[in-house]
Amino acid sequence: MSESHSDFRTIGVLGFGVMGAGIAQVFAASGREVVVLDTDQDRIDAGIAAVAAFLDGGVVRGKITEDDKATILGRITGTTSLAVLSGVDAVLESVTENAEVKKALLAQVATVVGEQTPLLTNTSALSVTDLAAGLPNPSRVAGLHFFNPAPVMQTVEVVRALQTDETLVDRLVDLVHALGEKFPVVVKDRPGFLVNSLLLPYLNDVIQEFDDGLATAEDIDVALELGLGYKTGPLKMLDTIGLDVHLRATEAAYEATADARYAPPPLLRQMVTAGRLGNKNGHGFRTEQPTDGSN
Template identity: 85%
Template sequence: MSESTIDFPTIGVLGFGTMGAGIAQVFAAAGRTVIVLDTDQQRIDAGIATVAEFLDGGIARGKATEEDKAAILGRITGTTAVADFAGVDAVLESVTENAAVKQALLSEVATVVGAQTPILTNTSALSVTDLAAALPNPARVAGLHFFNPAPVMQTVEIVRALQTDETLVERLVDLVHALGDKFPVVVKDRPGFLVNSLLLPYLNDVIQELDDELATAEDIDVALELGLGYKTGPLKMLDTIGLDVHLHATQAAYEATADARYAPPPLLRQMVAAGRLGNKNGLGFRTEQPNHGSN
């Protein structure tokens, strides 16, 4: 299929961190041209390196070729200028889980892209309806929530805000199907959407059980992997997600609902305050070696 015949042939991605890099790779692998915005060239270079490293892992496992890598990287361009988003067919933000930061950046992007250009958010817990309300033409706003790592995880939640045009929802379902091995799930705009509304309380309970010394971190993970058939234990999962990311998500859900299930456990707050963020810096529930090369 040629680029001219696919929907959303050019996509702007806001943020080149772990999630932004993974999402950019997914879109580029599906033949889209991707422009990624971040604050400086160092972060852009780091994002490109993240994509290249992930693809190298696929090559080592026989899942990709050097030609695949070259093609994917060739479709990704980094920029520090919002003006470079003029003419994109859609924008997807994947920046920090802070409503004020997201709204400010999306408002700036809205002045550059076309009035009908879809503006999408990868938020995992914030209200898409609230984000849409701060933008002109909120009918073109929706959630497109990937899970980490985006190139591997197959579920993508399409979040329908109260203002979202139904035609956009249908286009996004088709887009996710076009990404290869991804499965779209259309959900209401509710705190945590579908997956995280179930996952956040579960992870909070596990953290509390660890703090209560019910079992060691390793035994908790092994028990749930073997006892429930989960591929990854919850504490390993938290280290992969990032303890700071989980704290932001569960705090946002708690503030939106006042539901005690979402209240961040004290140990989680302490871990983040102590700089123990998980795999991203090598210090978490199951990781013990600082990784000074991470960002």
């Protein structure tokens, strides 16, 4: 359990869903105090329970102790009040992948935090430059993109918007290094940034190949895991990410670029419409496999 602070000692996290909970855990495990804002107490309770469940796995595997678990949970506070964020050193939003929702929330938060307080976004595909444009002092806005599951995945993209102050970029690189077993990659503000600009077309191609009946979901995953040495097959990965999350990300990249590689495959839209979202609800490519390439 890391105990390095850098100059960000208290972090506000906006959203206590899967990503928000994982990010809150990462910050708390590094010795920081974390204040998580969400819309109601039920969502806060669910977020705390998700962090506790993840930490329980670490206890079972001998990675952390029960005392470590209690300490990490003790550093995370949930709130439904914007005013509680007034004293944080930085804010990181991790809410739904919708530009208007993110802009509105960041604008609200900007009214209660200091004028120099960094406003960060965990968006996976939206333009950070666009999110920053309507905010006071946009030079304090940047992307800090964690991957799911945040406590496990080591890469963190530090996204430099056109307005971002270079000093903030340097501070965020130092912050990521201080989180323990995380590696910062500084990237330009482009659709999908670095990782997703390559990953989104790959996942779309795999979905289309499955829909075309090239092979079963299990065989596609095994072929790519063993044939290319990947740790996780693409369809299993999609179930973990959430098909709805992938759909929003690839739609955003397609809207920004009109690049056919990002166009969502028809099956992806159909599965999301049918409520087949992956591991989050037990219905996806591998969590409940169709008998053929159709849905």
